[in-house]
Amino acid sequence: MLDLRYIRDNEAAVRQAMAQRGAEVDLDGLLRVDHARRAVLQEAEQLKSERNAVSKEIGVRKRAGEDTTDQQSRMRCVGQRIQELDEESRRLQADLQERLLPIPNIPCADVPVGPDASGNRVVREVGTRPAFDFEPATHVDLAERLGLVDFARGAKISGSGFLVYTGWGARLERALIQFMLDLHTREHGYTEIQPPLLCHAATMTGTGQLPKMADDMYAVESDGLYLIPTAEVPLTNLHREELLDRPLPIKYVAHTPCFRREAGAAGRDTRGMIRVHQFDKVELVQLVEPDQSYAVLEELVQHAETVLQRLELPYRVCELCTGDLGFAAARCYDIELWAAGHQDWLEVSSCSNFEDFQARRAGIRYRDGAGKPRFVHTLNGSGVALARLYVALLEQYQQADGSVRIPAALCPYLDGKDRLQAV
RNA sequence: GGAGAGAUGGCUGAGUGGUUUAAAGCGGCGGAUUGCUAAUCCGUUGUACGCCUAUCAGGCGUACCGGGGGUUCGAAUCCCCCUCUCUCCGCCA
Numbered sequence: 166m167l168d169l170r171y172i173r174d175n176e177a178a179v180r181q182a183m184a185q186r187g188a189e190v191d192l193d194g195l196l197r198v199d200h201a202r203r204a205v206l207q208e209a210e211q212l213k214s215e216r217n218a219v220s221k222e223i224g225v226r227k228r229a230g231e232d233t234t235d236q237q238s239r240m241r242c243v244g245q246r247i248q249e250l251d252e253e254s255r256r257l258q259a260d261l262q263e264r265l266l267p268i269p270n271i272p273c274a275d276v277p278v279g280p281d282a283s284g285n286r287v288v289r290e291v292g293t294r295p296a297f298d299f300e301p302a303t304h305v306d307l308a309e310r311l312g313l314v315d316f317a318r319g320a321k322i323s324g325s326g327f328l329v330y331t332g333w334g335a336r337l338e339r340a341l342i343q344f345m346l347d348l349h350t351r352e353h354g355y356t357e358i359q360p361p362l363l364c365h366a367a368t369m370t371g372t373g374q375l376p377k378m379a380d381d382m383y384a385v386e387s388d389g390l391y392l393i394p395t396a397e398v399p400l401t402n403l404h405r406e407e408l409l410d411r412p413l414p415i416k417y418v419a420h421t422p423c424f425r426r427e428a429g430a431a432g433r434d435t436r437g438m439i440r441v442h443q444f445d446k447v448e449l450v451q452l453v454e455p456d457q458s459y460a461v462l463e464e465l466v467q468h469a470e471t472v473l474q475r476l477e478l479p480y481r482v483c484e485l486c487t488g489d490l491g492f493a494a495a496r497c498y499d500i501e502l503w504a505a506g507h508q509d510w511l512e513v514s515s516c517s518n519f520e521d522f523q524a525r526r527a528g529i530r531y532r533d534g535a536g537k538p539r540f541v542h543t544l545n546g547s548g549v550a551l552a553r554l555y556v557a558l559l560e561q562y563q564q565a566d567g568s569v570r571i572p573a574a575l576c577p578y579l580d581g582k583d584r585l586q587a588v
Numbered sequence: 589g590g591a592g593a594g595a596u597g598g599c600u601g602a603g604u605g606g607u608u609u610a611a612a613g614c615g616g617c618g619g620a621u622u623g624c625u626a627a628u629c630c631g632u633u634g635u636a637c638g639c640c641u642a643u644c645a646g647g648c649g650u651a652c653c654g655g656g657g658g659u660u661c662g663a664a665u666c667c668c669c670c671u672c673u674c675u676c677c678g679c680c681a
Contacts, residue, residue, distance in 0.1 A: 206638060210650045217609085217650090220662040224606035233661075240661040408635085410598075536617090538635075 166526040167268055169199060169261070182271040185278050185487040195264045202257035209250035216243050266370070267377060270522040272487045273459075273496040279486030285499070286486065291470070292479030294503050299565045303506040304556040305437040307563055311585050313337065314438065325435065326427070326442040328552070333585055338445065340578035341551060341558075342420050345447040345472055349548055353468045355418035355449060360399030362421060363390040368402045371527035373493040380428045392424035396448035397545045404452065406528040408538055413531055414453040414461065418548065420445060438552045439511060445551035451544045452529065455521065458542035459496070462518040465546040466498050469514040472549050475574040478557055479503040481510065495520045498546075502553065506560035511553040516546030 172179050176192060183190045219240055223233045277286050308314040313334025319327040330338050349355045369375040369391050374382060383392040393399060396419040403417070423446050427433075434440035449468060453461050466482060473480045485497045494517035501510035521540035524530070530538045562570040568586040576583050 203638065206650085210638065213651085214649060216661075220660095221606070221609095223661055227606080237661040244661075408598090 166265055166522060167271065168521075168525065169265065172196070173199065179271065182487075183269075185272060186269055186490065187280060187488050188269050190268050191264065195261070195268075198257055198261050198264060202254060202261060205250055205254045205257060209247055209254060212243055212247050212250070216240055216247065266526075269490075269492045270495050270519065272490055273518070273520075276490065276496055277484065277486045278488075280488040281486075282489045284486030285489055286484045288482040288484050288498065290479070290481040291474070292477070292503075294479050295505050295561060297505070297563075297565075301506045301560065302563060302567075303437065304504070304559045307506070307559045307567075307569060308334065308438070310567060311569065311587055313559075313585065316437070324442075326440070328438060328441055328443070333579075333582075336579060337558075337575075337585070338551060338555065340575055341554060342445060342447060344475075344575055344578050345548060346418060346420055348472060348475065349418040349447070349449060349468060353416075353418075353449075353471075355416045358396075358400060358403070358417045358419040360393075360396060360403070360419055360421065362393050362399075362424075363388075364393055364398055364402070365389055366391070368398060368405065371402045371405050372398050372523055373526065374398060377492060381426050383424050383426060393421060394425050395423050395547075396421040396446060397450060400448060400450040401452075401523055401529075401543050401545065402527060404527075404529045407530070409452070409529070409531040409541070413541065414451050414457065417450045418447060419450075420447045422446075423550075438556050439507075441552055444553075447548050447551075449546045449548040452524075452531075452541045453544065454531070454533070455539065455542050458518050458520060458544060461542075461544055462496060462498070462516060465516045465544055466500070469500055469516060469546050469548045473500070473502065473513075476554075476558065476572045477574075478554075478561055478572075480513075491515070491517060493517070493519045493522050495522065500547075500549065502557035504553075504557050504560050506563070507556075511557060513549040513553045513557070514547040517544060519543045519545075 167179070172192070173196065176196070179190075180192060183192075219236055223236055223240075226233050226236075277284060279285065302310075305316070309316070311334070312332055313330065315329040315331050319329040322329070346357060350357050363385065366375055366389060369382070374391075374394060378394075382394055385391070399421075400417045400419055404415070409415070422443055424443050427440060427442060438444075449465060451461055451465065470480070470482070480500055480502050483499045483501060485491075485494075485499060490497055497515060497517040499512050500514035500516070502513045504511050520542050523543045524540040529541050529543070531541050533539045558572075559569050562572065564570060564584075568584050571579060571583045571585065573583075
């Protein structure tokens with residue numbers, strides 16, 4: 166959520182930012198409602214001030230045995246007027262909130278301007294894409310041949326887009342999760358969290374999933390709960406409506422399953438593991454002081470990249486342009502893995518600085534050097550997303566004989582096994 | 589699921605309709621005293637919003653005692669609904 170006063174004072178800058186994002190925003194309507202609300206508020210507060218003073222006087226005069234019926238009946242009228250104004254003010258406040266919530270964050274000044282994904286900029290490409298002396302298979306064939314994933318039974322149990330990992334396939338998934346959690350807790354200083362996977366509407370609003378992305382989430386309507394689409398939701402909301410009394414930065418890492426309906430993506434990437442309704446992800450979240458957040462964003466990207474470097478997988482880092490930036494992000498890097506079988510890049514991480522956009526929504530503050538409460542800056546990044554990492558790993562390390570080699574960093578997590586073979 | 593108790597400032601904890609715009613203590617901050625530390629004494633103390641002075645500060649006002657409604661001239665206090673915590677019972681991996 167943007168700061169209303171900032172919008173008031175920087176109308177032109179906000180208009181430009183929205184245009185660069187390609188976002189349709191009714192600023193005139195917003196400012197009109199804001200103006201009306203303040204006028205009503207002023208009148209109501211003035212009357213309340215009067216009522217407070219007179220009520221006090223009534224108390225004093227009554228104790229002195231004087232008759233106060235005149236004042237009481239006058240104040241009864243004032244009270245009625247106050248009630249009307251309060252109702253109007255509540256209505257305007259709700260209207261204002263409704264107009265404010267769907268406004269996306271303002272992109273950081275360094276973000277390249279562009280209309281859509283075509284305007285994204287490749288920042289760096291790391292590692293070498295493999296050259297095969299045989300026809301490389303896709304992960305679907307590899308996973309089926311090696312008995313790692315049972316696509317058919319996943320569909321039977323839950324429908325298309327749900328996976329059943331079996332045997333060493335399940336072990337590999339668990340190994341990757343544990344490898345990443347160990348890396349981020351031991352070497353990058355994150356505190357491990359196991360959060361709830363169901364969250365209610367206030368939490369979903371805090372990080373910006375609601376109201377805009379309601380259709381992409383699985384809802385448990387009978388209890389007013391939503392399955393999390395990412396661990397970002399519970400992690401960032403851990404400190405919702407708090408004035409933090411602990412030193413910043415706060416760094417959390419969590420492995421959770423993520424649930425996505427993929428409502429707008431029906432028919433895309435339907436085969437295999439690239440786009441599924443449930444996948445595992447290791448997520449990094451940091452709450453930091455405002456002047457640190459852009460340095461921390463670079464650090465966060467490094468932490469995600471380290472995963473891929475240890476696994477010796479080729480990847481590239483892209484900076485999203487204004488038109489492709491997520492709703493709440495001020496700046497965002499995507500990390501894409503090379504899928505050697507598909508001959509294509511797969512997004513496995515998205516690292517964003519939200520500045521104070523989420524913190525304002527969620528009410529997460531800290532005390533600055535002068536002791537004044539200020540909103541923290543929040544960041545998050547996948548470190549990294551499973552399923553697609555799994556895809557890239559299988560396709561990257563496939564051998565001519567149909568087996569898949571295990572990178573050295575992962576062997577200790579698989580009882581020293583260095584190769585997956587058909588049984 | 590049933591019954592009961594509770595939720596007050598950074599913390600502890602008073603307060604059952606109007607001199608309480610929340611007592612007191614602890615903590616924090618500033619100062620005094622003091623070889624040093626400790627102790628003691630004095631002062632101070634939150635958040636949000638609105639308006640104003642024309643401004644890295646201050647003044648005025650409003651709201652805030654878990655959340656939301658209601659009664660009243662006036663609500664931390666009375667009434668209703670909700671949430672959460674604790675205790676006991678039931679159920680259960």
